[in-house]
Amino acid sequence: MRFKLNTFLEWTLAILLALMIIDVLWGVLTRYLLNAQSSWTDELARYFLIWIGMLGAAYASGKNLHIAIDLISATLSIKNLKRLTVFIALLISVFVFLIFIIGGSRYVYIAFKLGQLSPALHIPMGIVYSIFPLSGLIIIYFKLNDLAMLFSQKLNPSEWK
Amino acid sequence: MEIAILVLSFIILVAIRVPVAWSIGISSLLTIIISVKTIPAFTTIAQRVVTGLDSFSLLAIPFFILAGHIMNKGGIAKRLIAFAKAIVGSLPGGLAHVNIVAAMLFGAIAGSAGAAAAAIGGFMSSQMEKEGYNKEYGVAVNVTSATTGLLIPPSNIFIIYSLASGGVSIGALFLAGYLPGLLTGFMLMVVAYIWAKRKGYPTANKSSFNLLLKTFIGAVPSLFLLIVVIGGIVAGIFTATEASSVAVLYCILLSLLYKEVQLKDFKTIFVESTVTISVVMLLIAMSLAMSWVMSYENIPQMVTDSLLALSDNKWVVLIIINLILLFIGIFMDMTPAVLIFTPIFLPVVTAMGIDPVHFGIIMVLNLCIGLCTPPVGAVLFIGVGVADTTIQKVIKPLLPLFLAMLVALVIITIFPEISLWLPGLFDLV
Numbered sequence: 001m002r003f004k005l006n007t008f009l010e011w012t013l014a015i016l017l018a019l020m021i022i023d024v025l026w027g028v029l030t031r032y033l034l035n036a037q038s039s040w041t042d043e044l045a046r047y048f049l050i051w052i053g054m055l056g057a058a059y060a061s062g063k064n065l066h067i068a069i070d071l072i073s074a075t076l077s078i079k080n081l082k083r084l085t086v087f088i089a090l091l092i093s094v095f096v097f098l099i100f101i102i103g104g105s106r107y108v109y110i111a112f113k114l115g116q117l118s119p120a121l122h123i124p125m126g127i128v129y130s131i132f133p134l135s136g137l138i139i140i141y142f143k144l145n146d147l148a149m150l151f152s153q154k155l156n157p158s159e160w161k
Numbered sequence: 162m163e164i165a166i167l168v169l170s171f172i173i174l175v176a177i178r179v180p181v182a183w184s185i186g187i188s189s190l191l192t193i194i195i196s197v198k199t200i201p202a203f204t205t206i207a208q209r210v211v212t213g214l215d216s217f218s219l220l221a222i223p224f225f226i227l228a229g230h231i232m233n234k235g236g237i238a239k240r241l242i243a244f245a246k247a248i249v250g251s252l253p254g255g256l257a258h259v260n261i262v263a264a265m266l267f268g269a270i271a272g273s274a275g276a277a278a279a280a281i282g283g284f285m286s287s288q289m290e291k292e293g294y295n296k297e298y299g300v301a302v303n304v305t306s307a308t309t310g311l312l313i314p315p316s317n318i319f320i321i322y323s324l325a326s327g328g329v330s331i332g333a334l335f336l337a338g339y340l341p342g343l344l345t346g347f348m349l350m351v352v353a354y355i356w357a358k359r360k361g362y363p364t365a366n367k368s369s370f371n372l373l374l375k376t377f378i379g380a381v382p383s384l385f386l387l388i389v390v391i392g393g394i395v396a397g398i399f400t401a402t403e404a405s406s407v408a409v410l411y412c413i414l415l416s417l418l419y420k421e422v423q424l425k426d427f428k429t430i431f432v433e434s435t436v437t438i439s440v441v442m443l444l445i446a447m448s449l450a451m452s453w454v455m456s457y458e459n460i461p462q463m464v465t466d467s468l469l470a471l472s473d474n475k476w477v478v479l480i481i482i483n484l485i486l487l488f489i490g491i492f493m494d495m496t497p498a499v500l501i502f503t504p505i506f507l508p509v510v511t512a513m514g515i516d517p518v519h520f521g522i523i524m525v526l527n528l529c530i531g532l533c534t535p536p537v538g539a540v541l542f543i544g545v546g547v548a549d550t551t552i553q554k555v556i557k558p559l560l561p562l563f564l565a566m567l568v569a570l571v572i573i574t575i576f577p578e579i580s581l582w583l584p585g586l587f588d589l590v
Binding site for chain 1: 179
């Protein structure tokens, strides 16, 4: 499941990145060759970036790629290292729950309630922002899965960030 | 009070190995929660994160990262190294000079120190070992020159600085980076020269004119990219974002032309770029939230007041800021450091009559030095990993190069003309 989800995110991100570059190039092309820039390219590119940023945060969490500075793991016993690792996973989960899921959902709710539409494409902004709580769910899944793997000894705490 | 919570919680979190991006987010949340009710605080931070990412100028960052990955795989890095070797390979300790020049050329095009350290370092370290160079010395040269490449445009970090400073011209920053970048690179080469003389490192034969011409012609298409990107931005034809997208297209076409990659390889290239981009984007999002929390709590104003209370002498303040930035650069990556500290220090220095473009150069060079400071500099990690050695062993050869960078920093801080002359020629400052 975790592996499949990571592969899915990887593909989604690579495709979004490709679409984003095509979109911006299309904007450049229409502006210089046709002398009339399509009004929607900038807007769409920015929404792609929000999606890439948020889904990317989830993807990097799943692969434990977010940079941490490791000053202490060498000084800790395996047992304490494991405790610390559990604490960090829970801390990140709580933060993501509060900001991404509670804060993010409220933000999405407000956008829907006010009926905010994007200026050029008339997409409901709630849809654009919905990636925020969604990535939050994925991150929490990864962190809890980390814990499960840690307790079933499948994950070495010294490799974990 | 707020300032103490913010700083202390951040330091503690980073020290216990919480990833830096999450540490930034959590300490921001702890700070804002003192003065704002919980649910609105969560929503506000969520809003700052999303609206922070909603920016057309930020798009240049993923695009330059992608361009760097394509160059690395597509034979562009290789040609730049060959060209560098033909120019400086015959100096005493030639391969060190090749590394420095190649990193400056490559970093200049890819806009990322990490990419340069990985691409050039991976290629150079085996060669240097073969010719009898000390491996750790090779790593030291690689990491210091890779960060120097950040000063030479196009550089993602200047785009970030432009965003954080509220719109200092990217064209001006790009032009301002050239001379300081060349100066720092030159200082590194002086150290490499002296080191080679003392260690008796080999001096290769002078490259023939034919070879020079051949490698130059090989590098021309890659160098032409610089003219398109920088020229386009400075002349106002492109925005930085548009230029970066054109750079991606150009690199794709060039690497297909070189036949070093096939269409199917682009899947790997896009996925690898995605990894780098994902890590950077969360750092950016969280840093923007922290920056907002700080301004909400009036922290920049407090820092300004206390700095001005310490001294109203421009030099004293600049020295203090330089020292603080050097310290920050040691444990915070460059992108969050610029996003968080630019709004804090920029008002102080502009009040003292320092040009924001000049300050941008000082700040970036300062944090460049941090990137290769033991024990935790991010680029140092990459360089050590590529060459398969340890940071402890690298410290000794790193020291003289490190001092050279510090001397360059002092010179660049004292003489604003080095930064401002070139953009001045184009009426950009």
